[in-house]
Amino acid sequence: MKTLVPPHLAFALLAALCASSWFATPACAQDASSWQQDSHSQLRLLAGSRSGTVLLGGIVLQLQPGWHTYWRNPGDSGVPPRFDFSKSDNIEAVTVLWPAPTKFDDGAGGHSLGYHDQIVLPLRIVTKNADKPVILRADISYAVCEKICIPVDAKAELPFTSVASTEDQTLFAALDTVPKPANIGDPNPLTIRDVKRDGQSVVVDVATPDARDVNLFVEGPTPDWALPIPMPDAHSPPGVKRFSFALDGLPPGAKPDGAALKFTLVGTDKAYEFNVNLQ
Structure with missing residues (x-):
């Protein structure tokens, strides 16, 4: 006796097989x-x-x-x-x-x-x-x-x-793994609270419920900006993970004043992207 698979289950099974790294059939090949x-x-x-x-x-x-x-x-x-x-x-x-x-x-x-x-x-x-x-x-x-x-x-x-x-x-x-757009001070458990310029350095305060596995990355207005990776401060205030980075790696003639920076904040299961004009 033959067992018939309902169409919706057959489609789900095919999708699962096609998602397998090394599986290949003509049906999968079209996608x-x-x-x-x-x-x-x-x-x-x-x-x-x-x-x-x-x-x-x-x-x-x-x-x-x-x-x-x-x-x-x-x-x-x-x-x-x-x-x-x-x-x-x-x-x-x-x-x-x-x-x-x-x-x-x-x-x-x-x-x-x-x-x-x-x-x-x-x-x-x-x-x-x-x-x-x-x-x-x-x-x-x-x-x-x-x-x-x-x-x-x-x-x-x-x-x-x-x-x-x-x-x-x-x-x-x-x-779902792409960082979501966000603004400074958004009421998310994980967010950037503040960005401040301190001479030739930038200080970023991150609000996070768990500071152990949080990273912050920064990019300049164009790919030829080579800003360093922000490093965490061991003496951050309570409830905050503070990062800082030097304003190094700017292309010749570029000024940091008003520069459009992109911050990517990555937590354990959430990630956000912030566009900030440096003051």
């Missing part, structure tokens, strides 16, 4: 490109559901144990990934959305910011015409590092064809 492999990592594209002019996609990057790659700001050392989507069909713009990074020793006395194991970078894709075929083509350059760094160049392409993609669950989960 995920083939893996592009090198010696220490592999990469592929994901396509979300096809609906409207703004689509959700993703880049999956898997790394061998002990290897890492970098965030958009690599920290004290490293190379950020670079993306070129210009060869895509019927795509106006692609925005890479960055999950909160991890801080780790760079092996040279400093710290790098990036990812281990597997990371899914969500993509916000604006199409030119919602009624025409969409093909995402990506040229991606990144570094994979253990004790040494190895540059990787990968190419991948994927059409967006599914009204209900099997990768939607994976993509929505990745979106």
